Every structure is written in C-alpha cells, then in structure tokens.
Amino acid sequence: MHELSLSRAIADIVTRAAAGRPVSEIGLEIGALRQVVPETLTYCWGIVSRGGSLEGSRLQPNLIPGRLECGTCGAETVIGGDPVFRCGSCDSTDCRVTAGEEFRVTYIDVADTDSWREHN
Numbered sequence: 001m002h003e004l005s006l007s008r009a010i011a012d013i014v015t016r017a018a019a020g021r022p023v024s025e026i027g028l029e030i031g032a033l034r035q036v037v038p039e040t041l042t043y044c045w046g047i048v049s050r051g052g053s054l055e056g057s058r059l060q061p062n063l064i065p066g067r068l069e070c071g072t073c074g075a076e077t078v079i080g081g082d083p084v085f086r087c088g089s090c091d092s093t094d095c096r097v098t099a100g101e102e103f104r105v106t107y108i109d110v111a112d113t114d115s116w117r118e119h120n
Contacts, residue, residue, distance in 0.1 A: 003036060007044040010105060011054055018110050023057040027107040032066045033083065033100040066100025 014026055030036050038061045045059050066079030070087035077088035079100060086093055 003041040004044045004047070006036065006041060006103070007048040010045070010059070011048050011052075013105055014054060014057075014108055017105075017108050018053070020053070021110040023054055023108055023110050025107075025109040026057060026059050026105060028059055028061045029064055029102045029104050029106050030061050031064045031100040031102040032079065033097065034103050036103065038063065062106070064099055064102050067098045068095040069098045070095050 010026060010028070014023055030038065030041075041061065042059055045057075049055050049057055066083060068077045068079060068085060068087065069075075070077065070090060070092055071094035072092035073087060073090045075087055075089035076098070077086075077095070079085070085095055085097075087095055
C-alpha cells in the first residue's frame with residue numbers, strides 16, 4: 001500500500017508550504033498510470049493527518065487519464081481501463097506517454113493570514 005507513503009510525502013510538502021497556517025484542502029493531480037487508488041489515498045490521509053496540524057484537511061484528487069502519442073502516425077490515444085500501449089488508430093507500439101504519470105500537489109487552501117493571526 002504505497003498510498004501511505006504518498007500521504008506522508010504530501011503531508012511534508014503541505015506542512016512546509018502552509019508555514020503553520022491551518023489547511024482545509026489539498027488539490028492533487030494523479031495520473032491513471034500511477035496506480036494510486038484515490039479512496040485508499042484518502043483513507044491513508046486520515047491516518048497521517050490525525051492529531052497533527054493537518055487534521056481535518058481533505059484531499060481533492062483530480063484523476064488524469066493516460067494518453068499516448070503515436071510515433072508512426074501522430075495520433076493521440078487515451079489509455080482505457082486496461083493499459084494497452086498501442087496506437088488506437090494504426091495499432092503501432094511506437095508510442096510515448098504524454099499524460100497519466102502525474103502525481104503533484106496543485107493547490108493548498110490555507111487560512112487567510114490576517115484572520116489567522118487574529119485568532120492566534
């Protein structure tokens with residue numbers, strides 16, 4: 001279950017970026033080829049964030065489908081449920097992945113600095 005280690009890495013990134021401010025939401029881009037189960041990641045996030053400065057924050061995953069570009073005909077193919085690395089137009093295997101390997105934090109919603117200072 002690599003989602004637990006991914007959750008820990010996200011927590012490290014978000015903790016540094018938030019600089020002590022409360023966090024409500026973390027946006028993520030997760031490529032379909034990363035083999036991350038969003039529900040498992042969310043569950044692990046609950047474990048990792050429990051009792052710390054990130055408790056109560058939630059992940060907002062945006063799933064990015066896998067895409068291939070054919071080196072033979074130039075067509076773009078969206079990779080479906082079972083990853084098949086063949087061109088959908090000409091059936092060539094001379095393809096390169098152009099999307100679907102992403103895993104990144106895209107945004108962090110933190111408390112407004114002025115209102116946060118008023119309460120601390």
